[in-house]
Amino acid sequence: MPHTTTTPGWKRLVAVALGTAWLYASQAIAAPLDLMQQFPDIQVSELDISYDAGTGSFSANSPGDVMLAYSDGIDPTEYFDWTYSLSASLDSGTGALISGSLEIRDGSSNLRLAGSLTAFGYTDAGNTDVFEFLFDGIDGALAGDFGALGGIIINTSSSSFIGDFTTDFTATSLESDTFAAVVPIPAAVWLFGSGLLGLAAAARRRH
Incomplete structure (x- = not known):
């Protein structure tokens, strides 16, 4: 049988x-990623941030050449002619990340760091909102220092974001960090x- x-x-x-x-x-839910700054870290002195609800396009770009400080946790090295460009496509209903990329170049247009965005989160805090990203596929001259995964924390001022991705917004960042990431598992x-x-x-x- x-x-x-x-x-x-x-x-x-x-x-x-x-x-x-x-x-x-x-x-892919847009909520705080709770990233913690690690080293090495690239600090950017100024970024212009904008979001177009019609297309779901989020961008954070340096206004021309800006000062970046590259730190291994001991002695930061300052560069005054680098450019920083982050672009992301978000769902205009939920804010969930669809795709995106990061690119940092030096004054001679040499690629220093690049990657593909894999996650997005935010904290709605009035006019001082925080936007966070993760990225992988890391490339560029600094790729060996960053490993397999990078994190980005953008602290803003004068932000018009109200926690709603159906509305356009702009912001300025006077402090942002791009670093080798360690991702906490959400509670x-x-x-x-x-x-x-x-x-x-x-x-x-x-x-």
Whole structure:
């Protein structure tokens, strides 16, 4: 007589829950990324920021040549003729990142650092909003110092952003950091994972 096996109910439950957790964790939701500045770090003295709700285009560009300070955590080196260009395509309803890129060049137009944006987050704080990005695919002369993943924190002043991506806004940044990133796991994901383990244990005890 053929022998058939049936996957226990608790295993099916865990499989479904893990699939749900994966979908949850992979959603591109515009919320704070809670990045922490690391070294090496490139500090930019000034950026002009704009967002067009009609196209979902977000940009943060240096107004001509600006001062950048490259620091390994010990002695910063200042450069006065570098250019910084960040462009992102956002969902005009949710603010979720669709695509984007970062490019930093020196005064001779040599590529110093570049990458593809992979995540976007923000903190709506009146006229001093904070915008955060992650990027990978790192290229350029400084790529070896940054590793596989980079982070960007843009602190703004005079921002007209009101937490709504259906409305145009502009801002100025007098302090932004581009650095080798260490990404914290959101507390919600930890809690969700703990809940999954609890459900699995309870279901297994019943069998």
